[in-house]
Amino acid sequence: MKRTKENFSKQAHLYRKFRPQYPKALLQMLAELPENNICLWDCGTGNGQVAAALSTAFKTVQATDISTEQIKYAIPKDNIHYSVQAAEKTSFDANQFDLITVAQAMHWFDFDAFYKEVQxxxxxxxxxxxWGYGLLRISEEIDVLIDDYYTQIIGPYWDVERKHIDNHYTSIPFPFEALEINRSYSIDLQWKLDELEGYLNTWSSLQKYLREHATNPVDTVIKQIEAYWGKEEIKEVSFPIFLKIGRLT
Incomplete structure (x- = not known):
């Protein structure tokens, strides 16, 4: 069994501050799907964003991540129990959870081992x-710069698992009874330029780049983008969401 990669400890404080929040409509839809709302497992919880948002709908929430630093910065709630555990092998009892969520983390897992643990x-x-979210979209001029940065500058430093994000999770197997979702979701935000800069500094590929180079490429791309985006100007930013939802029979 391969070990889930741990790429987000170093920038955990930035992750909590700058990672985009998921839309309330998506989380509300998920909360309404289980037969009972007693126990939730948020796997790969990161800073606890999903766990915290869904904690009001469930009696108990178990939130796990392999990063001690991410858990350190996780959002505290009375009914959330955070623990450092691998997705593929946990200490949980059998037949415990009504809903299991994995947000922007599934591509790091050993699929077969995780699905066995889910069962x-x-x-x-x-x-x-x-579910996960794709590359952000802002405007035609800015998107060209971000796409070039994503593919040409930082592209060689992405882990191979990033392909699943680019494929919108179509390349990830899903051996469960799929539920049909009749609407699409996206993360739609109002950002200033410094928020974009903060978000770009959370990318796992950047940490690999910085280990080999003395300069941060985010500084360069932000200077290029600033020509189309004043420092105090607010722009609409959109991340497309892709998701797979299944029922375990």
Missing amino acids: RVAKKNAILAI
């Missing part, structure tokens, strides 16, 4: 929801 810890008819 073990999920209740009958529980829901598994995995």
Whole structure:
């Protein structure tokens, strides 16, 4: 079994501050799917964004991540129990969870081992929801610069698993009864330029780049983008969301 990669500890403080929040409509839809809202497992929780948002809908939330630093910065709630655990092997009891969520993390997992663990810890008819978001879109001029940065500058430093994000998770197997979702979702934000800069500094590929180079390429691309985006100007930023939802029979 391969070990899930741990790429987000160094920038954990930035991750909490600058990673985009998921739309309330998506999380509300997920909360309404299980037969019971007793116990949720948010796997690959990162800073606890999803766990915290769904904690009001569930009696108990278990939130796990392999990064001690991410858990250190996680959002505290009385009914959330954070723990450092691999997705593929946990200490949870069998038949425990009504809903299992994985946000922007599934591509790092050993798929077969994780799905085996899901089958073990999920209740009958529980829901598994995995999702991610693609490259942000802002405007035609800025998108060209971001695309070039993404593919040409920082592209060689992405882990191979990044291909699953580029493929919108179509390349990830999903051996469960898929539920049909009749609407699409996106993360739509109002950002200043410094928020874009902060977000770009959270990318895992950047950490690999910085280990080999003395300069931060984010500084250069932000200077290029500034020509189309004043420092105090607010622009609409959109991330397309892709998701797979299944019921465990």
